[in-house]
Amino acid sequence: MSQRNKNEDRAAARRKRTPVRPDVIKSYTVAEQYTLLEFLLANVEGVKRTVIKQMLAHNQVAVDDMPQRQFDLPLEPGQVVKVNFTREFHVFYHRRLKLVYEDDDIIVVNKGYGLLSMGNDKTKDGTAYSILRDYVKKKNPLNKLFIVHRLDRDTSGLMMFAKNEKAKEGMQHNWNNMVLNRKYLAVVEGAPEQDCGTVRSYLVENSQFEVYSTDNEEEGQLAVTRYSTLRKGRDYSLLEVELDTGRKNQIRVHMKDLGHPISGDRKYGAAASPIHRLALHAQTLRFIHPITRKEMSFATPIPASFLSLARR
Numbered sequence: 001m002s003q004r005n006k007n008e009d010r011a012a013a014r015r016k017r018t019p020v021r022p023d024v025i026k027s028y029t030v031a032e033q034y035t036l037l038e039f040l041l042a043n044v045e046g047v048k049r050t051v052i053k054q055m056l057a058h059n060q061v062a063v064d065d066m067p068q069r070q071f072d073l074p075l076e077p078g079q080v081v082k083v084n085f086t087r088e089f090h091v092f093y094h095r096r097l098k099l100v101y102e103d104d105d106i107i108v109v110n111k112g113y114g115l116l117s118m119g120n121d122k123t124k125d126g127t128a129y130s131i132l133r134d135y136v137k138k139k140n141p142l143n144k145l146f147i148v149h150r151l152d153r154d155t156s157g158l159m160m161f162a163k164n165e166k167a168k169e170g171m172q173h174n175w176n177n178m179v180l181n182r183k184y185l186a187v188v189e190g191a192p193e194q195d196c197g198t199v200r201s202y203l204v205e206n207s208q209f210e211v212y213s214t215d216n217e218e219e220g221q222l223a224v225t226r227y228s229t230l231r232k233g234r235d236y237s238l239l240e241v242e243l244d245t246g247r248k249n250q251i252r253v254h255m256k257d258l259g260h261p262i263s264g265d266r267k268y269g270a271a272a273s274p275i276h277r278l279a280l281h282a283q284t285l286r287f288i289h290p291i292t293r294k295e296m297s298f299a300t301p302i303p304a305s306f307l308s309l310a311r312r
Contacts, residue, residue: 024085030075036063037071044083059088065103067091092135097128100158100298105167105291107132107145108160110300113277117150117159132161148172152249154264157184157282158298162290170290175246180295181286184241184251185302186227187279187309188260189270191237195229199254203247210267211249213257223247225254231310236263238302238310240283251280263309274312275305 028043040052040061047055059067062082063075067089075081082089092099096112111117111128118129129147136143146168148160162168171178201213202220214220224244231238237260241251249268255261256268262280264273286297 023087026083026085028081028083030077030079030081032077034075035071036061036068036073036075036081039075039081040083043081055083055085059091060084062089064101066099066101090135090139094131097131100300101296105163106148106160106289107136107163108158108285108296108298111151111156111159113154113156116153118147128159129161136163149175149246151282152252152278152280154278155184155280155282156277156303158285158300159282160285160287167290171287177288178290179285179287181284182243182246182282183284184243185230185281185283185306186239186241186251186255187236187263187306188239188255188258189236189263189272190260191232192227192229192239192258192260197227197258199223199225199227199257201254201257203250203253205248211247211253213253221245221247223250223254225251227258231307233310233312235312236309238306252278275309277305279306279309281306 026044028039030039034042037052037056040056041049044052053071055061056069056071059069060083061068062084063073064079065082096115098110099107100110101108109128109132116123116127119125119127124130129145133145136145144164146162146165148162148168148171151157151159160171162171201215201223202217203211203223204214204220205211213223222245226242226244227239229237230240243250252262252265252268255265261269262278264270264275264278265280266273281300281303283302284297284299286295288294289296
């Protein structure tokens with residue numbers, strides 16, 4: 001066993017011996033419109049105004065499981081406010097990974113391009129998975145994290161992770177019914193002849209890990225991609241893309257099949273990379289929560305570099 005592994009084992013043993021001081025968290029459901037401070041003053045009993053303001057300042061208040069410090073944040077009926085009377089809620093920050101939503105069962109993030117979703121034989125650390133795993137274990141060393149789905153390293157956008165096995169299995173075992181809609185944005189070279197259309201083929205991966213289309217259903221997996229044109233420039237077009245299936249490199253291959261590869265995608269036929277990245281972004285994600293069964297919907301803005309490129 002290497003010295004690094006021995007040190008990690010000793011650290012893990014120390015964490016197990018050290019009792020974790022339990023959080024004292026109370027939840028309050030909003031019944032009418034308030035600002036956050038007004039709501040706390042009206043509902044948190046036995047706590048002085050100065051103490052409540054201190055708890056706000058020290059990230060001990062969360063709205064819908066996201067820490068909040070804005071005292072005049074408007075609240076709507078149905079939202080849930082949590083107060084941690086023990087310690088601050090841990091605030092996540094990473095330059096290439098933005099936390100969009102978190103509860104007891106799932107995490108939704110906006111992944112930056114160039115960041116691996118999870119490790120491989122060459123890279124174990126510095127992935128979206130390892131960054132979030134370290135984050136949840138800072139709260140409690142016994143916490144776990146599970147991959148639910150992936151984005152290509154060079155694709156940015158929305159991803160979901162599960163914080164327990166029940167949530168992971170609930171999504172993965174019934175993925176097609178649980179995920180209601182996924183939309184991507186792609187800037188492609190040129191402009192498709194038709195403003196809207198559907199690409200359908202069977203995808204196969206060769207020994208060089210390159211995916212390609214075939215009409216032979218016995219050779220590959222069915223892939224169906226729908227697209228619509230949002231903006232046309234002289235040299236590039238911005239497309240909205242929806243997946244009926246979720247295959248590896250599906251959008252990249254189907255844009256190549258259209259004769260309009262994604263900007264920056266030299267692997268699949270792009271001539272140039274003017275914004276120095278693959279111009280593919282997972283913009284929206286709508287799904288059924290695996291535990292609460294509520295419909296969840298998340299969206300991100302169009303990347304500014306995509307808009308400027310589509311004007312060219």
